[in-house]
Amino acid sequence: MTDTDRQKQPAPRVSTAGRATTARGRLRNTLGAGLGLLALAGGLVACSDGTTTDAKATASASASPSETPSDAPTVTETTLEPDAPTAKPTDLRQVSCAYRKDESGSPTKFVGTPPSKLTRKVILAKQMIISTNQGEIVIDLATKDVPCAVNSLAFLASKNFYDNTVCHRLATVETVGLGMLQCGDPLAKGDGTRAQDGAGGPGYVFDDENLGGLPLSRGTVGLAQATEDANSNGSQFFISFTDENTQLTASGAAFTMIGVVSKGMNVIDKIARGGIIPFGGDPTADVRGEGSNAPKKKVVIKDVAIV
Numbered sequence: 263m264t265d266t267d268r269q270k271q272p273a274p275r276v277s278t279a280g281r282a283t284t285a286r287g288r289l290r291n292t293l294g295a296g297l298g299l300l301a302l303a304g305g306l307v308a309c310s311d312g313t314t315t316d317a318k319a320t321a322s323a324s325a326s327p328s329e330t331p332s333d334a335p336t337v338t339e340t341t342l343e344p345d346a347p348t349a350k351p352t353d354l355r356q357v358s359c360a361y362r363k364d365e366s367g368s369p370t371k372f373v374g375t376p377p378s379k380l381t382r383k384v385i386l387a388k389q390m391i392i393s394t395n396q397g398e399i400v401i402d403l404a405t406k407d408v409p410c411a412v413n414s415l416a417f418l419a420s421k422n423f424y425d426n427t428v429c430h431r432l433a434t435v436e437t438v439g440l441g442m443l444q445c446g447d448p449l450a451k452g453d454g455t456r457a458q459d460g461a462g463g464p465g466y467v468f469d470d471e472n473l474g475g476l477p478l479s480r481g482t483v484g485l486a487q488a489t490e491d492a493n494s495n496g497s498q499f500f501i502s503f504t505d506e507n508t509q510l511t512a513s514g515a516a517f518t519m520i521g522v523v524s525k526g527m528n529v530i531d532k533i534a535r536g537g538i539i540p541f542g543g544d545p546t547a548d549v550r551g552e553g554s555n556a557p558k559k560k561v562v563i564k565d566v567a568i569v
Contacts, residue, residue, distance in 0.1 A: 354385045359410035361466045364496065369458065371448035372465035376417035384413050384568070390521065392445075393565040394429075396533055399501070399526030401483050403568075407472040408520050411485060411495065415520075416568040418464060418497055424566040428452035430459040432538050432557035437545045440478075441504035443530055444486055444554075445563060446497045454539035454556040463496035470495065476519035478507040481527055484517040503530045533559050 361375050390401040390412075405412045418424060430450035433442050449462035470493050476482045479502060486498040495518055523530070534557075538545065541553030548555040 354380050354406065354409050357409045359413050359468065361410075361414070361468045364463060364465055364467045364494075366467075366494070369449050369462045370465035371423065371462065373418065373421035373423050375466050376414050380409055380413050381416075384409070384416050387412050387416060387568050389524075389569050390415060390419075391565075391567045391569060392424075392526075392563060393567075394529070395562045395564065396559060397526060397529035399529055400524050401501075401521045402524045403521040404472060404475065404519070407475050408518060409471070410468055411471055411518050411520050412568065414464075414468060414495075414497075415566070419566040419568050422565075423448060423464065423497065424563045427563050429533075429561035429563070430556060431548075431554040432534065433548065433555065434534065434538060435504060435506050437538065437540075437555055438549050440502075440507040441534065442500045442502045442507070443533060443557065443561070444498060444500040445561070446486070446499050448497065450554075452556045452560060454541050454554070457541075457553050459554045459556070460498070463498065467494045467496050469493040470516070470518045472519050473516040474519075476522065478502055478517075479505045481523040482519060483521050483523060484519040487517065501530055503527070503534050533557050533561055 357380055358378050359376065359380070360378065364370065384405070387403055387405050390403055392399040392401070403412055424446065427445070427448050428450055429443050429445035430447050430452040431444035433440055433444070435441050444460070447460055447462035448464070450456070450459040452459065476484075478484075482502050484500055484502075485495045486500050487494045487496070499520070501523060536557060536559035538555040539558055540555050541547040545555055547553045
């Protein structure tokens, strides 16, 4: 993931290979092949209220469960193995988020810019519910660690930004060295033919949060951006469906990790088992960052809700 595609690669700056590379790039280029690769390292997350959270990544999904907030949602699916997201309390009422215009030239679907201050609904947000044609996916959010990310997701959801969009990329261990489903490009076709898939966004970007706060293991969810484009988060996100991602060696890449799937991993597994549509018939194109391998089982997002 790694370029895992935000696939957010930089805005369509067309590469010599003829593919769009935008700052919303694919978490992809460093994801593959020989990249020697991803390791989410613990980091410090600073909020605009002046507080700093020490986010420590768990070594693996099998590590002993971390302490969770008393009001954290209960994991309802036995297939979920990662620890639930944890967060140290901070006064979210004092947080001020900064969203700036995306100057990368990426194709956008602009529905406005999120407010800088968090609403009560965002402060109390516990879950992101994604309704798709393949089934429902519920993500338990680490809102206290990623308030500006949740604020952005809640804003886009309220504008129906994600409605009728498709998940454009299915990365598998066999093809690119990691397993994840990527969604959130409002303009993607998701058919393995369009080089620009993974370049689209909301027209604004914002800074990273909670770097290293969760391991890149089965069930964890993060915002997608190109590994070389820190602080360029937008609308795209990825869902990891394997623990093999954690075995990639350190490359210094880190992503804003927003939470853990508590329901619907069976939906993700079904999509993954369906296989890929290799970009242009060549699955290695995804590794080179020239296009996205799309899921054979087309995934259409019907609705996203933050509750």
